Amino acid sequence: MKKNLEKLNKKIIKCNNCKRLVNFRKKISLKKRKMYENQKYWGKPITGFGDINGKILFVGLAPAAHGGTRTGRVFTGDKSSDFLYKCLYKAKISNQSNSEHVNDGLKLNNAFITTALKCVPPGDKPLKKELYSCFNFFKQEINLLKNLKVVVALGKIAFDACIDFYKINHNFSKKVKFGHSLIYNLPNNILLVGCYHPSPRNVNTGRINEKKMTLLFKKVLKLI
Template identity: 60%
Template sequence: MNIKLKKLNKTIIKCKKCPRLTQFIKKISLEKRKKNINEKYWGKPVTGFGDTNAKLMIIGLAPAAHGGTRTGRAFTGDKSGDFLFKSLYKLKISNQNFSDNKNDGLILKFTYITNILKCVPPGDKPLNNELINCSTYFIRELDYLKKVKVIVALGKVAFDNCLKIYKKNFNINMNFKFKHGKKYLLPDNKILIPCYHPSPRNVNTGVITPQMINLLFKKAKKLSKF
C-alpha cells in the first residue's frame, strides 16, 4: 500500500478534531440499531479504501450511521452500498456485487472510495468547521492518489462540498451545477461527475435506476482509461 496513504489513514482513525462528531459516533456505537444489537460497532472515523493506483475516485459526504460507522468501511453494510456495488460489479470495477464487512474479500480495480467527512454527523448535516477540519484529509487523499483522473460525487451535498474544497484550495471560482452524469473539468485536470445518491429513497422513487448508474460508471470508467 502507498506508505503516505497508510500513514494518513492511521491519523484519520485516531482523529478527534470535532468533539460533536466524536460524541455522536460513540452514542451510535453504544445504542446500536436493533438488527445489529449483538455486533461490535467500528465507532471511529472511517477511512477511504480501494486500489492505491486508482484512476477513479468515488466520494460520498460521510459514512452511514449503521453502515460505515458500524462496519468501518465506506458504503459497506447499508442499502446505498448494496445498490452501488451491484453496478460496480456489473462494470468489472469490483470483484463482487456486495460490500458487507471489512473482511468480505472485496477488491476494487483502479478505484478508491472515500467520504469527504470521515465521521457521520447528526442528521447527516455537518457544521462548516467540521467540513473544514476534515477537508485536509480529503486534499491529502487526492494528493497521494496521483493517478486519479475522474471523481464521481454521489449526491449533491458531496458534489457541492468537493467543489467548495477545490475553490478554497485553488483559489478559483467554479459555478458548476449538480446535474447527474454531466462532466466538469477541475483546475487540476481531473474530471468531476455528479451522480444522484444511491439512497433507498432515491432508488425507491426512481430518481436513480440501475440503468442510470450503470451508464454513468461506464462513462467514468472510459474517461479514467482502465
C-alpha cells in the first residue's frame, strides 16, 4: 500500500495538467509573502499525508498559498493548520499540536489528510474543469484507503467538492446540506461529516473554537 501511495504521489507532484493553476502556483512561489522571502517555496502540487491504513480521511479543498504551497505538506505552516492541529492533538488524532514543516515529526493516528484539488487556485476558487480533472488523483487516494470509514470535510467548499466527487464517481444523488457536525451516508458504507474550516476567519468570528472542533473530532473517533 505504501509503495502504491509513493507511486501516486510521484505522479501528483509532476502534474502540470491545469495551465491556469500551474501559472498561479509558480507566481506565488516567486512572489512570496514578505515574511517568507528568504525561503524556497515548494511550488508544486500537494500530496496527501498521514496513515494510508487509517479509517478517517480529512479533506480540504486545496493547498493554501503560503501554507502547503510553501512548505510542501498539506495543512502545514499557516494559521489554519495551527488551529487544526491543536484540535487534532487534543483529540489524540495527531502526535503533536503543531504542523510547521515537513521535518517537524508530525504523525497522524488512524487518519489521512488531503485536498480534493492538489494545486492552489486563485482566490481559493477552482474552475469545475480543474476540480474534476484533479478528482482523478483524489479517486486514487480514496481507493488506496482500504479501511476508510469516515470522511471529514473541512469547510463547505470541501464538503461540496466531496459531494460532487461522489455524484460523479458513484451516482450519488441524495440532497445534502453542509452543516458543522452533520453526518451523511455515502456509498460503500462511508460516512461524511461536515466540519467548519479551521480558518482564522472562522476562529476570530467565534464560529468555531478549540472546544467545539475537538468535540467533533472525538465524535468522529466514536464513529469508526
